[in-house]
Amino acid sequence: MASFEDWNRIVDDDDEELQDTSLYEGKRDVIMFCIDCSPSMLELYEDPRYEDVQTCKLFRALEAAMQIQKRKVLVGPNDSVGIMLFNTTKRNESGTAGADLKKGTYVYQPIATVNAPKVMELMQLLDEAREKPEKLAETFPPMTDRRVAVGDVFTSCNWAIRDGAPKTATKRIFFITDEDNPHPGAASSRLITSARTTLIDLVQAGVTVEPFFISTEEKPFDPSIFYSSVLLATNLTDSDEPGEDGQILPESISIGQIEELLAQMRFHEVPKRALFSVPFTLAPDFTIGVKGYGLITEQKKGAYRYFADLGDRMDVVNSRTAYVDEEREAEVEKTQILYGMDLGAPSAEAEEHVGDQAKDADAGTRSVPLGSRVFYTQDEVRSFRTLGLEPGIKLLGFKSRRALAFEDNIKHSVFIYPDEMTYSGSKRTFTALLKTMIKKKKIAIVLALTRRNSSPIFCAVLPQEEKVDESGWREPPGFHLIPLPFADDIRAAPLERGFRASDDLKEAARKFMDKLVVKNGSYPPDSYPNPSLAYHNAQLEASAFREEFDPEAFEDLTEPKYDLMHKRAGQLIKAWKQKLREDETANIVAAPVAGTKRKADVSVDEAEIRSKWEAGALNKLRVDQLKDFLKSKGEPVSGKKADLVERVSQWLQNHP
The missing domain is CATH 3.40.50.410 (von Willebrand factor, type A domain)
Known part of the structure; x- marks a missing residue:
């Protein structure tokens, strides 16, 4: 079983996944x-x-x-x-x-x-x-x-x-x-x-x-x-002094x-680990520190490990990547590697200039002879990707909250929170900005570069006010950093007008839906683990603790409680289905779009083929029908019709 560190291991040294050192130190x-x-x-x-x-x-x-x-x-x-x-x-x-x-x-x-x-x-x-x-x-x-x-x-x-x-x-x-x-x-x-x-x-x-x-x-x-007088408060307030109201x-x-x-x-x-810790520039010479936290993370199975048999013990094999020069058959340092586009076999003249370009890699602008390839150093490739920017978030301006459309959210947002350790006064400034944006119903537009080896993107900053409901669930105050799509990230979807349900049908559906709501009105994902991952971990746990694994004892917490659902809303669902049958719009079939053709359905179900076989009339079926049946059963479909009939007859005889 792979360790927890492997789940967060950065494969490429160039991809500095996170700027926060706690990722490396707090594994x-x-x-x-x-x-x-x-x-x-x-x-x-x-x-x-x-x-x-x-x-x-x-x-x-x-x-x-x-x-x-x-x-x-x-x-x-x-x-x-x-x-x-x-x-x-x-x-x-x-x-x-x-x-x-x-x-x-x-x-x-x-x-x-x-x-x-x-x-x-x-x-x-x-x-x-x-x-x-x-x-x-x-x-x-x-x-x-x-x-x-x-x-x-x-x-x-x-x-x-x-x-x-x-x-x-x-x-x-x-x-x-x-x-x-x-x-x-x-x-x-x-x-x-x-x-x-x-x-x-x-x-x-x-x-x-x-x-x-x-x-x-x-x-x-x-x-x-x-x-309440001992534990430290974590809510955002205008004052950092302990013991104040609120x-x-x-x-x-x-x-x-x-x-x-x-x-x-x-x-x-x-533990909650920050995805990044970067400066947030609000104006020239006016910067605060913020940390970003991911709200959604997929938990996966650990990768397998290689072990070396040393006779008396088994040691984990640590793998590393090495770059070898084929001509010299020697390992090359990564700093000496140049990057270029592979556009076909290079000319002999172009290859002669590769060594000269490597020598002049740090000399600024290089002249490239006609017909030769263009090569770039590692730092140059990084500058192309980052446009020469350092990690950080820069405020560009504000817009009305109505300007942010639902379809603008195409990626998972990141929740940002003030970081008082990098810039003193970040919490106070962050709080003032949050309250003002909430009061004026505004969002911010920023230019964000959260990783040193990624590309800068434009993001919308959506404020979130602190909320506490009766069940005790608390939404912390802060900002959601929402990556905005570029023009080619959005595709126009075909719009088809459908029939709208009547008010009576909606009301009947609302009655049974109200009976099937999640407890406390919220969905806690940690309470419903991935059943495939949980089953995998249960097997490993039994092996680690020398226990017998019983597959029947495994409980899938994501499986709906059908008995309880039928008990609560069974009669309401039946009443809704009855209203659905009586609704006029439910019995209307939309006409197919003009000019479209559908392929004729030539498939025959198993019951019909079995009845033909019992009556000795398999020969009356067409070849395409026999082939479709054999293909659905995983049988070969080669041969003449007589071969297909014999193969179908044999399958039906073996599967009564």
């Missing part, structure tokens, strides 16, 4: 699962999945961590994962990883590269806990007299990540708890300040905290009590039932 992902181990997390309740089985929130949290690790063994074998528990009296032994951490924290799995034996050890613990529900409470005794300060938890996470994570990796903490008020009392204000200061230290060290808060009907989770929790926050924990983690399993 490895580090996740530290920081799980609360308080008595409320260990409280037993009936498992809704199995009968007569008890479980607890800690069990479900560890199970979700195990599932994430199992997936990373396949799609991210170079990633690192660790598990740390807090609010427990269990301590790491002296000399082991985690022994010097804050009291009340315990490192169950030190941060290390994901491997199958470590995951199988966690699976064994969960199997024992499933048979004996008290196993987790015995293994990780909870603290009953007090709780560990959240600031100390963040400090322990910082130390654990510092000691075990690669410096250039993307580092994240999955913080899981069900307690919305960990420090009640007079010391709450001081502990909030301490926790926030420690969190800022984590962020400055390149660590992102993604909280997963567990809420129940008996104990709803209220983040405004403690965590500050909200990070967009990565998840508050839900314990049963939804794994699904929530799947949304955040893959």
